[in-house]
Amino acid sequence: MSEAIQINEQLPMVRHPHFLQAADALIPKLYRQIQSPEAVIDAVADEHVLFGWRAQPLCSVAELAQREFKSGDSVILDFGRHCVGYLQMLCHNAGSPPDAPAHLHLTFGETLSEVCEPFDEYQGWLSSSWLQQQDLWLDVLPAAVNLPRRYCCRYVRIEVKAVSRKFRLRFEAIQLHTVTSAPPHCPPCESTDAELQTIDKVSVLTLKNCMQEVFEDGPKRDRRLWLGDLRLQALVNDVTFAQHDLVRRCLYLFAGHTRQDGMVSANVFVKPQVIADDTFLFDYALFFIDVLYNYLQSTEDVATARELWPVARRQITLAFARVDDNGLVRDSGDWWAFIDWQESLNKQAAAQGVFIYCLQRALWLAERFEPELTADYRLHIQRLKTAAQQQLWDAKQGYFVSGAERQVSWASQIWLVLAEVGSAQQREAVMRKLLGQPPAIAMNTPYLRHHFIAALLQCGLRAEAIAGIKAYWGAMVNSGADTFWEVFDPKHPEFSPYGSKLINSYCHAWSCTPAWFIRLYGL
Structure with missing residues (x-):
């Protein structure tokens, strides 16, 4: 059977x-604790590594706050250990006043492969709704983002799907508010x-x-x-x-x-x-x-x-x-x-x-x-x-x-x-x-x-x-x-x-x- x-x-x-x-x-x-990212990484395809992806350092978390992101840019955060909780962050505009919403796509992964491999190619028989992702449209900037859904991850990928040509985005104060009994x-x-x-x-x-x-x-x-x-x-x-x-x-x-x-x-x-x-x-x-x-x-x-x-x-x-x-x-x-x-x-x-x-x-x-x-x-x-x-x-x-x-x-x-x-x-x-x-x-x-x-x-x-x-x-x-x-x-x-x-x-x-x-x- x-x-x-x-x-x-x-x-x-x-x-x-x-x-x-x-x-x-x-x-x-429920006991709560704040967990900040420990590293900003780049993911490198490597067939010799389990699940096919290897992390390498990209920049410090402090340097991330100074980076400005345009449409098509992305970043992967490593929280240093497996976490269960709620993501919070601040999003600021840079350059001209924002004349359009900012569209972000967030992907959460317990493993690095989950934030590197496209979910739209998923062919499993369990519902794809379990794949951890969320789209955000920020109509007003700056914005304090507090995701209501609980996520389970070590890695978080933030993709800027679209901003206008007039402005860019900066991210700071990124935190996971972890929960456990x-x-x-x-x-x-x-x-x-x-x-x-x-x-x-x-x-x-x-x-x-x-x-x-x-x-x-x-x-x-x-x-x-x-x-x-x-x-x-x-x-x-x-x-x-x-x-x-x-x-x-x-x-x-x-x-x-x-x-x-x-x-x-x-x-x-x-x-x-x-x-x-x-x-x-x-x-x-x-x-x-x-x-x-x-x-x-x-x-x-x-x-x-x-x-x-x-x-x-x-x-x-x-x-x-x-x-x-x-x-x-x-x-x-x-x-x-x-x-x-x-x-x-x-x-x-x-x-x-x-x-x-x-x-x-x-x-x-x-x-x-x-x-x-x-x-x-x-x-x-x-x-x-x-x-x-x-x-x-x-x-x-x-x-x-x-x-x-x-x-x-x-x-x-x-x-x-x-x-x-x-x-x-x-x-x-x-x-x-x-x-x-x-x-x-x-x-x-x-x-x-x-x-x-x-x-x-x-x-x-x-x-x-x-x-x-x-x-x-x-x-x-x-x-x-x-x-x-x-x-x-x-x-x-x-x-x-x-x-x-x-x-x-x-x-x-x-x-x-x-x-x-x-x-x-x-x-």
């Missing part, structure tokens, strides 16, 4: 006012490994810039709350900013607007009101349980966990509807699981692993809130594990298989290892084999890569986990990343699941987890 856009326009949905009121009471304070202070990383310290720093900035009124999956594109992303963000938040009320708010948002049968949506819009998207994913719905489990572990907030436990329990009941008489999650074309951006990936085995993993968390919660369910949950866990071991394990290959074609993939191994299917020795052998004889169906995202590192650590392969973090997230840092990206295939760095690298998110929630590994495991 591949991914596509779900459209369920007539699907009955139910609002739960008590949960929504609880979420509203937890809207966080992450507090200014974050406990320092205690790793003694310099490379891991750098990776941790990038991870923390990635999380910080995704922390707004909710944990956004990406502050450039989508800019909303996704359950799979929330699950990983909450882990990193535990060991960094500890904004547990933001996690609590997000749990209430998912519980506040559900499908009529109680299934939680894969993502939620919060404005103009809370609206659960009409996208439902088998694995993401189950992850509501894991987020609640980890929230209770981190906060000991029993009251909230008890209140939301029925929502979590409902996801288990709904998931069982997909289990066949043999104890396997049914594989068919009429269901949805995410697992990873991988068009050819068969997701049956990985979904089996996700279900077992989350059912184990549900067992822990049931022991506290509904102990009469625990005996059945234990039996179900054993039945699902036995089915996976008996029907999905291929002893000859030394791998788990998935689907009618008995596909071997990274995702299947990772999730059944995390679900603790088979003996500890078997699981360690699987992980070691992945390192030495990798399957053809690989990993495309930091999201699945997170679970790979988690599986290595679960099997006691600490050195291999450290090497994996450095080889993958370290490669992004070495390529110039100051926040971690939504997708990254080292062998195909321009890969996009959407058809264009211009629409990819280069500050993405599910990519921030090295900080969790580094801090929790003392790497």
